[in-house]
Amino acid sequence: MNSVLLSLLIFIPLLGVFAVLVVPSTYKSSYKYITLTISLIQSILALVLYQGFDTSVVGVNTLDSFQFVEKVNWISLQLGGFGKLSIDYFVGVDGISISMVLLSILVILVGVISSWNVSEKAKGYFALFLLLNSAIIGCFVALDFFLFYLFFEFMLLPMYFLIGIWGGKRREYASIKFFLYTLLGSIFILVVMIALYISVDHPDGGHTFSLLSMMDSSNYSSDAFLSLSGNHNILGYPARSVAFLLLFIGFAIKIPAVPVHTWLPDAHVQAPTAISVILAGILLKIGGYGLIRIAYSIFPDAAINYSWLVGFLGVVSIVYGAFNALSCTDLKRLIAYSSVSHMGFVLLGLASLTVEGVTGSIYQMFSHGIISSGLFLLAGVIYDRTGDRLIDNYSGLAHKMPKYTVVVVMLFFASLGLPGFSGFIAEVLVFLGAFKSEILPKWMTITATLGLLLGAAYYLWTIQRMFFGKYFVRKSEWDNKMFDLTKREYLMFIPLVFLALLLGVFPHFLLDLMNTTINAFVEFVHKTGIAQ
Amino acid sequence: MEYASQLNNQLQNTIALLSGYWPEFIIVIGLVVTLIIDLIFFNKEKNSNWWIGFVNLVFLILAFTKQVDVYSYFSNLGEFMKLVLLFAGVLFIVFSLTQTHQTKKAGEYYIIFNGLLIGALLIAKSTNLLVIYLGIEMMSISAYVLSAFSFNKNSAEASLKYLLFGAVSSAFMLFGMSLLYGFTQTLNINDFELLHTVKVIGDLPIKLAVFMTMFGFLFKIAATPMHIWSPDVYEATPTFVVAAFSVIPKLAVFVLLFNIADKFLVFPEVELLLQFTAILSLTIGNFAALWQKNAKRMLAYSSIAHTGFLLIAFFANMQSFVFYGLVYLIMNFAVFGLVKVVEQKFSITDIEQYIGLGKKIPLIGVLFVVALISLTGLPPTAGFTAKILVFSGIWEKYLTNHNPVYLSLFVFGLFNTVVSLFYYLKIPYFMFIKKSNEVILNEHKSSTVLTYLIGSLVFVLILCFFLPNSLMDMIYSINFAQ
Incomplete structure (x- = not known):
């Protein structure tokens, strides 16, 4: 059953790129409308996808239970001594990826609206934006490792230019740092991809890049380098463990986990608002998604052995990120570090390898995607008006911008995990899973709770400093620029706040979508992982 | 009588094999034609630069099509890479044609480039030490001259540096080759039995000879530590020539390495x-x-x-x-x-x-x-x-x-x-x-x-x-x- 829906989602933005390139620069203002149209079409398709998605079907490791599958032979060569090279254009969704696809489409739509004011080199900006859009969707639906890697790498270049050309003062430094870090990570992933490719036999002979074949232990011949029973070593360590750790490093850079997180604050602070939104809302999730889809699913045995490490780095990220956020003077940097802290929960939940924990982990990705997008937009609102984001430069904004303050308070509370918001559900699930887990020691989870406390501290402190007290801005000429939210800005915030609330009160919208898949995933990891 | 018929057979074989050298012949003919055109029309015709380049292009394309035939007959690595080298040659000339008004001494420019190409083709094909040496020298000497074609001080300096380094490396290589000839009694690398020779001559001299020969090859592909010439040369040489330098000699010598691998890498x-x-x-x-x-x-x-x-x-x-x-x-x-x-x-x-x-x-x-x-x-x-x-x-x-x-x-x-x-x-x-x-x-x-x-x-x-x-x-x- 081939369905073209996912391909449409991936390739419609490419049509947009073409349209943007063809329309001459004199009709500059049409670029944003093209981009918006594309995003709206994608949103409609996303609704179709959501409607057509059968929540009772499993996914994870069996081809039959993936939905909207499209599999086309892309490169297939019968090579002499080299075996058969086969790369498929192979896409499909299950409960985990569909939630990410929906999130991406939503965040991209918000991103388009927030780039409404971009007029400098608009052609390049919107072309790159659409290119990024295409790569993001592709990354979440790819079921062929090569295809995944292709989209994964393909996000780097547009991102590099988007930060580098339209970014802030130190954009040059930030963009190259982002690029080098992520490329380093993807090199680790590439190593494992090649090793897996050579180890996994295609059912029809030769090798294959299909992720699903890689998950099936019967596809590894007994002497294959990464076979489950194999006793191959790399420098004295079991090959499968090394491969898992390499993947973990690669994706940890993307998430990002401490100690490979240092690119994130720089990239965020320098990136234009819309790009920060995409970066925090979607790109970080690819790290978490990759861990689930690739590292944990293909190496369940190593995953069980090293989950404590994943959890440990998660806890370190939570606490260290929160402490850093506490000391930040720049609002955007604060939000960036809060992202590091919140993405730590994703790692902790996944490492627990319980149904609750993994559900919490994915829920946290979704919720953080919505909330952090909102937070970066908030920082953008202030920056648009004054060109300055230092917390100390403002005080008592509630008097001048009451509506803005309401949104800020709501999103801050959502982010720190107040009951009633989506962040709360996610964190509760993560903690439930982590406490229940037999893999993670209890002290880790207890330490992680410190992150909640610190989160409340830095958010409340920021609200107190910036919004309460006597009205004050550093420079008098900013005074008349401090108008409240415009209609366009409302348009961006309303869906985000609404969703954060909706998912906080009625979590089953999202939980139902992914429940079956996560159950199967956890069972699969335990069964395959311990059997070895 | 028997000997005569054997000789006749050998001659027949050689002639048959010679058809494999058609591409090289065509390039040589092209070279001579260019020389003549250059002598007759140089500076008399307004578009002489363009015409000289165009004639060369025609000959190269002819050689390329001939090589397609040769490849379809032999279809081995050397013949395929010769196709690739000729393709690079065609690219070079097409690129150069877009710049005709700037090319100084166009006649020499194309003639010497053809020399470089013939050298490369010989290297890619041969496993005879003498022919290899001939090819490498032909390629190198053309390259020394071409690198001076910016006609300024830097270019001359780079060319001289290239020449000095190249001459020393060639000397080493030639010495290595002569030792190999002495030890093995044959110029044909396919007949080498180095492991066997080691038993007769001893370990050190043979390895020394192989190393010296290898150093000469490595110099041509600009591999570290034999790379010091290349940045200076690349910087001062006309840009298209650099493009050709970075591809043609390198690929040719790599094919040579493949051809001799099973004899040398023992x-x-x-x-x-x-x-x-x-x-x-x-x-x-x-x-x-x-x-x-x-x-x-x-x-x-x-x-x-x-x-x-x-x-x-x-x-x-x-x-x-x-x-x-x-x-x-x-x-x-x-x-x-x-x-x-x-x-x-x-x-x-x-x-x-x-x-x-x-x-x-x-x-x-x-x-x-x-x-x-x-x-x-x-x-x-x-x-x-x-x-x-x-x-x-x-x-x-x-x-x-x-x-x-x-x-x-x-x-x-x-x-x-x-x-x-x-x-x-x-x-x-x-x-x-x-x-x-x-x-x-x-x-x-x-x-x-x-x-x-x-x-x-x-x-x-x-x-x-x-x-x-x-x-x-x-x-x-x-x-x-x-």
């Missing part, structure tokens, strides 16, 4: 030497490129690093080498072509002067990005496919022989990719990202044909990523067993 030391050179070339090439300010000099170091990659491909398997070599050819011609366009338009070659050019010449900027991304080896370009093939090849080799050196080739290769990104991105960085203070540059006209040519090369790079099937099928149809 000693583990020789293999280790090559592997060590690969790692050194990669690392030194990439790290030195980080500090370069001149685009051509940076690309010189980049091509040293690519020698390292080609050496890794050499150890991986022939198929991945051929693919990498072809892609490398296209990438290098594209990038050097772009450097030339900028050089011609604004007369600059320093990377820092590229500042803000992205706004002025966006198309060139985009082409630069794609070509450089391909050199780095990122998708969606053929450079990525080539790297994947090389790395999976070397990994497979490692799995079969468990030699840690292969693993280190793999690791060094991969991590050098990250290093290389840093300097390749410098050009897009200055073109697009760095804010300029509106330096006013004198803008000259540049050839639009050249831009389209480069555009089509870049398009091929992308096409080879998405649809590599036909190219791969072609490569896998090569009869590698010989």
Whole structure:
């Protein structure tokens, strides 16, 4: 059953790129409308996808239970001594990826609206934006490792230019740092991809890049380098463990986990608002998604052995990120570090390898995607008006911008995990899973709770400093620029706040979508992982 | 009587085999014709430069089509790579044709280039020490002269340096070859039985001879530590000539290495030497490129690093080498072509002067990005496919022989990719990202044909990523067993 829906989602933005390139620069203002149209079409398709998605079907490791599958032979060569090279254009969704696809489409739509004011080199900006859009969707639906890697790498270049050309003062430094870090990570992933490719036999002979074949232990011949029973070593360590750790490093850079997180604050602070939104809302999730889809699913045995490490780095990220956020003077940097802290929960939940924990982990990705997008937009609102984001430069904004303050308070509370918001559900699930887990020691989870406390501290402190007290801005000429939210800005915030609330009160919208898949995933990891 | 018929048979065979040399003959004829045209029409005809180039192009295309026949008959690696070399030659001449009004001494320019090409073709085909030496010298001497074709002080200096280094390395190589001849009593490498000879002569002299010969070869492919000539030469030489330098001699000598591999690599030391050179070339090439300010000099170091990659491909398997070599050819011609366009338009070659050019010449900027991304080896370009093939090849080799050196080739290769990104991105960085203070540059006209040519090369790079099937099928149809 081939369905073209996912391909449409991936390739419609490419049509947009073409349209943007063809329309001459004199009709500059049409670029944003093209981009918006594309995003709206994608949103409609996303609704179709959501409607057509059968929540009772499993996914994870069996081809039959993936939905909207499209599999086309892309490169297939019968090579002499080299075996058969086969790369498929192979896409499909299950409960985990569909939630990410929906999130991406939503965040991209918000991103388009927030780039409404971009007029400098608009052609390049919107072309790159659409290119990024295409790569993001592709990354979440790819079921062929090569295809995944292709989209994964393909996000780097547009991102590099988007930060580098339209970014802030130190954009040059930030963009190259982002690029080098992520490329380093993807090199680790590439190593494992090649090793897996050579180890996994295609059912029809030769090798294959299909992720699903890689998950099936019967596809590894007994002497294959990464076979489950194999006793191959790399420098004295079991090959499968090394491969898992390499993947973990690669994706940890993307998430990002401490100690490979240092690119994130720089990239965020320098990136234009819309790009920060995409970066925090979607790109970080690819790290978490990759861990689930690739590292944990293909190496369940190593995953069980090293989950404590994943959890440990998660806890370190939570606490260290929160402490850093506490000391930040720049609002955007604060939000960036809060992202590091919140993405730590994703790692902790996944490492627990319980149904609750993994559900919490994915829920946290979704919720953080919505909330952090909102937070970066908030920082953008202030920056648009004054060109300055230092917390100390403002005080008592509630008097001048009451509506803005309401949104800020709501999103801050959502982010720190107040009951009633989506962040709360996610964190509760993560903690439930982590406490229940037999893999993670209890002290880790207890330490992680410190992150909640610190989160409340830095958010409340920021609200107190910036919004309460006597009205004050550093420079008098900013005074008349401090108008409240415009209609366009409302348009961006309303869906985000609404969703954060909706998912906080009625979590089953999202939980139902992914429940079956996560159950199967956890069972699969335990069964395959311990059997070895 | 019997002897006479045997001789007759041999003669018949030789004549039959000679038909395999048609491409070379055609080029020689072309060379002579150019010489005559140049003598008669030089400076008398307004468009003489163009005509000379065009005549050469016709002869080269003729040679190329002839080579297609030859390849379909023999279909081995050497003949295929000769096709590739001729293709590079055609590209070079087409590129040069777009610049005719600037080419000084066009007659000599094309004649000497033909000399270089014939040398390369001989190297790619032969396993006879004398012919190899002849080919290498022919190629080298032409190269020494061509590198002086900018006709300025730097160019002369580079040419002299090249000549001095080259002469010394040739002397070493010739000494090594003569020793080999003495030890083995034959000039034909296919008849070498070095392991057997070791028993007769002893270990050290033979290995010394092989090493000396190898050093001569490594000099030609600019592998570290025999690379010191190349940055100076690349910087001062006319840009298209550099493009040819970075591809033609390199690929020819690599084919030679393949041809003699099973005779020379019987000693583990020789293999280790090559592997060590690969790692050194990669690392030194990439790290030195980080500090370069001149685009051509940076690309010189980049091509040293690519020698390292080609050496890794050499150890991986022939198929991945051929693919990498072809892609490398296209990438290098594209990038050097772009450097030339900028050089011609604004007369600059320093990377820092590229500042803000992205706004002025966006198309060139985009082409630069794609070509450089391909050199780095990122998708969606053929450079990525080539790297994947090389790395999976070397990994497979490692799995079969468990030699840690292969693993280190793999690791060094991969991590050098990250290093290389840093300097390749410098050009897009200055073109697009760095804010300029509106330096006013004198803008000259540049050839639009050249831009389209480069555009089509870049398009091929992308096409080879998405649809590599036909190219791969072609490569896998090569009869590698010989």
